[in-house]
Amino acid sequence: MSAATSMRNRLVDGPDSLAEKYRARRWEQLQTAFPDIEDMTVVDLGGTVSSWRRAPIRPRKVIVLSFEPEGADDVDWIKSHHADACDLPAQHRDLRADLVYSNAVIEHVGGAExxxxxxxxxxGLGHHHWIQTPYRYFPIEPHWLFPGFQFLPVPARVAISRRWRLVHTPNRDRQAAVDNVLSVELIGLTELRNLFPSSRIVTERAAGLVKSIIAVR
Known part of the structure; x- marks a missing residue:
């Protein structure tokens, strides 16, 4: 195992990684915010079946709407469907949930509109929600694990994406690197409050700095 792979495992990919500890704490926060979640129908926008299988909590029903749906035939309480959360297919527009959940997705959907x-x-899907996203102004960009990556010009980000060893999958192909860089646009507190004006904004901190932000209602 390379030193870069070992470092990435310690930070984000390994079962005992720092990121995994934050995920566990976030599940605890979710259950505290919604103590009756085990009786709820949850719609997860952009999530995965596997994350709910591993989760320490189990809602009554989970419906995952994602561009890359996973099979859930062997899990009777999870359903997964192909859908664009920014433009729901007609068959899902009447869907209603007790809780709408999304973790680290809104920064990937593609622009302010x-x-x-x-x-x-x-x-539209439900009165209650939990929408988490990495905070734009945390000094380490969470996808590339590179300091200040989100503030650099696109050509610099593309060059780093092709060479930086802590990135999950280095993009040797330049066009793939461009596509990857342009697929992430982190947001700050002002935009999250504007998108969810009636929500309570919860901050998650690391080393005293805001690491991620969550709109909760």
Whole structure:
């Protein structure tokens, strides 16, 4: 195992990684915010079946709407469907949930207009929600694990993406690197509050600094 792989495992990928500890704490926060979640129907926008299988909590029913749906035939309480959360297919527009959940997705949907449409979907699916996203102004960009990556010009980010060993999958192909860089747009507190004006904003901290932000209602 290379030193870079070992470092990434310690930070984000390994079962005992720092990121895994934050995920566990976030599940605890979710259950504290919604103590009756085991009786709820949850719609997860952009999530995965596997994350719910591993989760320490189990809602009555989970419906995952994602561009890359996973099979859930052997799990009777999880259903997974192909859907764009910014433009729900007709068969899902009447769907209603006790809780709309999304973890680290809104920064990937593609620009301010689509983020607003994502928020409109959240509001339309249910009264309660939990929408988490990495905080733009945390000094380490969470996808590339590179300091200040999100503030660099696109050509610099592309160059780093092709060479930086802590990235999950280095993009040797330049076009793939461009696509990957442009697929992530972190947001801050002002935009999250604008998208979810009636929500309580919860901050998650690391080393005293805001690491991620969560809109809760």
């Amino acid at each position: 689509r983020r607003q449409r994502f928020a409109d979907t959240v509001h």
